[in-house]
Amino acid sequence: NAGVTQTPKFRVLKTGQSMTLLCAQDMNHEYMYWYRQDPGMGLRLIHYSVGEGTTAKGEVPDGYNVSRLKKQNFLLGLESAAPSQTSVYFCASSKATGQRYGYTFGSGTRLTVV
């Protein structure tokens, strides 16, 4: 039982390059989330999804796109990377509201944009 798996774990990009971060969960959770974590700022929500085929903006969505074509996968895309997107990215999943709310997090992707 893997829980939430993120790939890759580390990546270095040049400014202007694009990339996709993959998140996969095997718990049949309805909801999935992408957060970024910067020093001293906690976790901030980028985008989230409440079900297959649906996505919504979080607190800091600019510069990112997401897709949830399958219930178990949630992809985060950077079309044109900028140094300000250097961060640690965490994916999480949870059951729908009304049940236990706690998230299960992946182990993170450390992205550096130079």
Place this chain on the structure above:
Amino acid sequence: GESVGLHLPTLSVQEGDNSIINCAYSNSASDYFIWYKQESGKGPQFIIDIRSNMDKRQGQRVTVLLNKTVKHLSLQIAATQPGDSAVYFCAENPPGGGNKLTFGTGTQLKVEL
């Protein structure tokens, strides 16, 4: 200009002592709160949760207290161990659907032998 990273508040305790980590949350309408533990290089891990209709909840060696009057949460860890060294985050679930969580900035707990 280039942003400067902020330093996390740090709590240093002796092994075996009790630890109290505090958190102020922002939304008075939040109805659910969670404490997470994050070890270096890992994702946050669920510790304990509490709903807004409670003011105290106990787990194994941990207790969460909720004071809605002043929008304050605390996490108490009994008999702190070296393995408790980590960053601790509180999170609140504000209204608005999607089960979204808003996280605090975190507190670094250091356990001294």
